Amino acid sequence: MRDIKKRGKQTVVFERPPVITSYASIVGPKEGQGPFGNYFDQVLPDYMFGERTWEKAESKMLKETVKIALNKAGLTENEIEVMLAGDLLNQTISANYAARDLNLPLLGLYGACSTMAESMLLGAMLVDGGFFNRVIAGTCSHHHTAERQFRFPTEQGIQPTITTQWTATAAGAVLIEASGQGPRITAATVGRVIDMGQKDMSNMGSAMAPAAVDTIKAHMDDLGRSPDYYDLVVTGDLGQIGKAILEELFAVKGIVPKPSYNDCGVLLYEESQDVNAGGSGCGCAACMLCGPFLKKMQEGNMQKLLLIATGALMSPTSIFQGESIPAVAHAVAIEMV
């Protein structure tokens, strides 16, 4: 008899919830100066990390983050069965070169800034499904590589609009195992691609907020939960504007997540740090999860977390061709059980 783990339309509940037995994060200088600077495993003094290019630095951040996570668990790379990773760069080169250097089987992902949740939900399915015992899931982003690729090279000194978000220089990785000590991934919701017709690449928060609402509503409906089931419901990188839109959409749909709702893009920086509408990038949700959130859970200060990482799925080419911005949000429920 086949036991189906799906609940409702888009959510799965894990039978033997996989364990996050280790995690790590590395962030850039600006993120280190933010309110959670002390929670990260490593704060880089500059954007180069000893490499000749920003892109190589970004890939190194992911590789070193994985190594720290493994080191904390007393493991080496050859004890890891599969790596699930992706990033923002064209052809996801940060993940590809990191996996090459780590000599790991790679399942490459592209979910833009939703990648942390995507890699974790797939990793949890692969472990709970009995295919692997030990996988690593992670992602990264870098302020200067993302600006160069999606907007303008930062050397040009282009003035950002107030709706622009600051791509975090950050990486996060979790070790997911079939058994062990740590918070468990108990459920996950795979997001639909939602596009409300927004075309402004300098205002990602408003493009992504409807996808986050769609996934959170699906998660709650599928499981018959209300947001107060969780100690914290946290979106990936909607920033100030996206967060405000999400809260309005919640009100319209009768979802009341306060006071337990927040956004990683709002939390990552101090208001004084001049990041316009807040933080963004795959690394934003990744470092907040693999820094403060998992640490708080480990210390007994948080029991139930719902992370909804949000990704904007356009490219500069699609925008130049007149397309609007599709977005996706994937949710993972993490609980001390």
Add this chain to the structure above:
Amino acid sequence: MRDIKKRGKQTVVFERPPVITSYASIVGPKEGQGPFGNYFDQVLPDYMFGERTWEKAESKMLKETVKIALNKAGLTENEIEVMLAGDLLNQTISANYAARDLNLPLLGLYGACSTMAESMLLGAMLVDGGFFNRVIAGTCSHHHTAERQFRFPTEQGIQPTITTQWTATAAGAVLIEASGQGPRITAATVGRVIDMGQKDMSNMGSAMAPAAVDTIKAHMDDLGRSPDYYDLVVTGDLGQIGKAILEELFAVKGIVPKPSYNDCGVLLYEESQDVNAGGSGCGCAACMLCGPFLKKMQEGNMQKLLLIATGALMSPTSIFQGESIPAVAHAVAIEMV
């Protein structure tokens, strides 16, 4: 008791092998003139598919291919639980916009030309693991979008080297279900990222061949099989040069896959079609699988197929920065059982 489905280092064997209950392919004009032109569901008369840009045409190819696959199965989009897809374009926009238009939950992938196998092995794990009952897996590529993005816009008329491969204009999709009639996905091998130091973006076959050999060897070792277990062992898009290198490497490692070995990039076009070293692109393996191979299985003319889709994981940026080309190959075993 947790039943582990992994065998050896990188291979999983499915407990209740998921069924390919439907499949479809759409190809461009050149592929339609090749030796397998009659096996595809639709041959486009031109490269635009009624759209204003090649990129939009590529995304439409994937979307319409999914629709044909669903139509053959008598299903509509809202009966599909998850789409697993990716493509070659920056930020995988073909898959993203296709999933948007199909209104489907998306797990976005990036495995370059290994995507067909990656999407199928993940889809099979999600179904065999009991998370979903019905998923769609697919990918696509387009000659002119790939040339523009990775090499030169085709309007420039740049002379290709003889080692260059012709990116196929093609899309393929399979419907994977927990039960039903059709070939089954019985096993899968997740590939390691292999980089032998090759840096020539106009010679992908030679960069990818070692990854294909690594994965095929892992698959055979993990399962204790020899290649003659399969009626056909077929790589994704090594082309003439990559295929020759693979056969040499096989000889070195004592693997004897002949006469059952071939390559989709060699098979897709007639020698007279002027494609230099052969076909390539995500769509190359995808349309050969979702055209001739699955049709032959369905008709009882092939029982056991091992598809090893191969992907080159560099980007133009990484090459400009002096990096070599990492490659990955994922294998799926498809059997009439």
